[in-house]
Amino acid sequence: MRAEGEIAGAIDKARGASGNGETALARAKATHWTIEDSEELYRINGWGDPYFSINAAGHVTVSPRGDRGGSLSLYELVDALKQRNLNLPLLLRFPDILEDRIERLNACFAKAIARYNYPGYYRGVYPVKCNQHRHLLEDLVRFGQPHQFGLEAGSKPELLIALASLNTPNALLICNGYKDREYIETAILARRLGKIPIIVIEQLEEVQLVIEASRKLGVEPIVGVRAKLSTKGVGRWGGSTGDRAKFGLTVPEILQAVDELREAELLSSLQLLHFHIGSQISAIGAIKDAIREASQIYVELAKLGANMNYLDVGGGLGVDYDGSKTNFYASKNYNMQNYANDIVAEVKEACTERNLPVPTLVSESGRAIASHQAVLVFDVLSCSDVPTGAEEPASEGEHLIIRNLWETCQSISVENYQEAFHDATQFKDEAISLFNFGYVSLTQRAKAERLYWACCEKILAIARQQEYVPDDLEDLEKIMASIYYVNLSVFQSAPDSWAIDQLFPIMPIHRLNEEPTCRATLADLTCDSDGKIDQFIDLRGEIKSVLELHPFKQGEPYYLAIFLSGAYQEIMGSLHNLFGDTNAVHIKMTPTGYQIEHVVKGDTMTEVLSYVQYDAEDLIESVRKQSEQALQEKRITLQESRRLMQNYEQSLRRYTYLSST
Known part of the structure; x- marks a missing residue:
């Protein structure tokens, strides 16, 4: 049994964690907290290697070139950007990371090709849908040139971007998505520009569109077919495969497409087989199974006379x-090298068995390339704690329900803490019921609730010391958690967190040599109950409902960051409550430090209002007229009217997020 002094110490520690201040015990323990403890708590070595780590000052550092050296403190970087009048939230983009990801992917395939004596090549493409922002795409095309890295377009607008941006000789332009006649004609004519556009047939109707466009233009297209594999993906997108998948052709439909192309004397145009078993495949076994099935379809298409060159x-x-x-x-459960090895080995085996030339291997890895290069940094504005405080003794004259809660609170121990929780909850519910019927005053109800939270505080402190937490106490950590109000919109900057419960690494970027004694959830600026983050990565590879943070000190900046958010989040963000795009800064490493390559200012209020068809001048004029009318009726002074109009016009020119100054 744990000594009473240890229990009291645990309770004191919990009290320090639940409020803004720290107890003497918590402060003393903080001196023993190390950056290694923070590394373990936030798992930064697991998800951040080789780009993110913690330095001796307790700051998160970024090494955009990975193992090749050169790093900087995110905290110091953010402070320097704030001095340039770039307010938070700030999206930091590191093009060096983007370059490193492309190089690593190509190096892995090169190593696999050498290991298995694969007599073919790898030609990667970046799916534009993953992040279409111009500066990022221009960087990606430039970094990809040594590797003949291409682009994949999933829509007509993305095709227009890809045609204008991709100028790399021998790089592929994969044309996916729904297609009309104009899309197909544009893609075919791109061959006249020296590009290699491959039109991937996703719907059987597209075959005739391709045939007709080819005859009309007198240009032979390069065609691929997308197969609906029977192999199932895993994870959240596992249902995007199979006979009822959104895109692709079943095996009978593929054979029909072959027949139609042969009849049109265009079977030689069929050069590529494409498949996709979903985004974020977590198990290497699913990838192996899919490659095995696709390889067999590929060799069968070659046997049917198709001019197969790409998989x-x-x-x-x-x-x-x-x-x-x-x-x-x-x-x-695999790394990039495992991924490349399995693809190369399976395809070579299938082609060798049929005595066929191996294809050029193509992958459309967007998430793995773009995720790491973006970090969203935001500040904490305030926090809200559960209403705990000093235990208030119950006198003899107090209501029985208050005396019961007081006695329960005093009796809590390691032996009875679970039972005490049920008793305290029952007494609190009875107090509310008595209040509703008029038998307990508002003051008495408040005292009962404070005693209830004091009970929960003690119980939680004991529960944290146990190896096993009873099921009925599992939610207590979340119930007792603080709410940290943060300067961002989840719907704009981390929409997948809201929409599909995607987990992102979230942690402070400083104070990491101090113990984070608070447990909190995050609430954003939107007036929406869903505008929160209450799921976080856990030490055991699971999900926890609270995040360990440091006590919030009013008047001092406290910066948090969402990492690995460079794929999909920016482009899928919404204007909920009219919070717009954040400030974005592109940071490039130099031999002496870093330089700011691009600053993309976030939306002003005028800009977001224009998205919903409001004209700023019309709005100003409307408020001016109302102000003049109020002046005439002496409901407002001239000084008040001037201040109102000044604030209104200044707000229209400013960032949609809150200023900490």
Whole structure:
């Protein structure tokens, strides 16, 4: 049995964690907290290697070139950017990371090709849908040139971007998505520009559109077919495969497409097989099974007379968001080299058995390339704690319900803490019921609630010391958690967190040499109950409902960051409550430090209002007229009217997020 002094110490520690201040015990313990403790708590070595780590000052550092050296403190970087009048939230983009990801992917395939004596090539493409922002795409095309890295377009607008941006000789332009006649004609004519556009047939109707466009233009297209594999994906997108998948052709439909192309004397145009078993594949076994099935379809198409040259394995290369290296949906149980090895080995085996030339291998890895390069930094504005405080003794004259709560609170121990929780909950519910019927005053109800929370505080302190937490106390940590109000919109900057419960690494970027004694959930700026983050990565590769944070000190900046958010989040964000795009800064490493390559200012209020068809001048004029009318009726002074109009016009020119100054 734990000594009473230890229990009291645990309770004191919990009290320090639940409020803004720290107890003497918590402060003393904080001196023993190390950056290694923070590394373990936030799993930064699992999901951040080789780009993110913690330095001796307790700051998160970024090494954009990975193992090749050069790093900087995110905290110092943010302070320097704030001095340039760039307010938080700030999206930091590191193009050096983007370059490193492309190089690593190509190096892995080069190593696999050498290991298995694969007599073919790898030609990667980046799916534009993953992040279409111009500066990022221009960087990606430039970094990809040594590797003949291409682009994949999934829509007509993305095709227009890809045609204008991709100028790399021998790079592929994969044309996916729904297609009309104009899309297909544009893609075919791109061959006249020296590009290699491959039109991937996703719907059987597209075959005739391709045939007609080819005859009309007198240009032979390069065609691929997307197969609906029977192999099932795993994780959140596992249902995007199979006979009822949204895109692709079944095996009978593929054979029909072959017949139609042969009849049109265009079977030689069929050069690529494509498949996709879903994004963020967490288990390498699913990838192996899909490659095995697709390889057999590929060799059969070659036997049918198609001029097969390319096998496009689609996307799916996962990102280890929680650092657990497991087949958990937010992780993956393989690395990039495993991925490349299995693809190369399976395809070579299938082609060797049929005595066929091997194809050029193509992958559409967007998430694995773009995720790491973006970090969203935001500040904490305030926090809200459960209403605990000093235990208030109950006198003899107090209401029985208050005396019962007081006695329960005094009797809590390691032996009875679970029973005490049920008793305290029952007494609190009875107090509310008595209040509703008028038998307990508002003051008495408040005292009862404070005693209830004091009971929960003691119980939680004891529960944290146990190896096993009873099921009925599992939610107590979340119930007792603080709410940290943060300067961002989840719907704009981390929409997958809200929409599909995607886990992202979230942690402070400083004070990491101090013990984070608070447990909290995050609430954003929107007036929406869903505007929160209450799921976080856990030490055991699971999910926890609270995040360990440091006590919030009013008047002092406290910066948090969402990592690995460079894929999909920016482009899928919404204007909920009219919070717009954040400030974005592109940071490039130099021999002497870093330089700011690009600053993309976030939306002003005028800009977001224009998205919903409001004209700023019309709004100003409307408020001016109302102000003049109020002046005439002496409901407002001239000084008040001037201040109102000044604030109104200044607000229209400013950032949609809150200023900490």
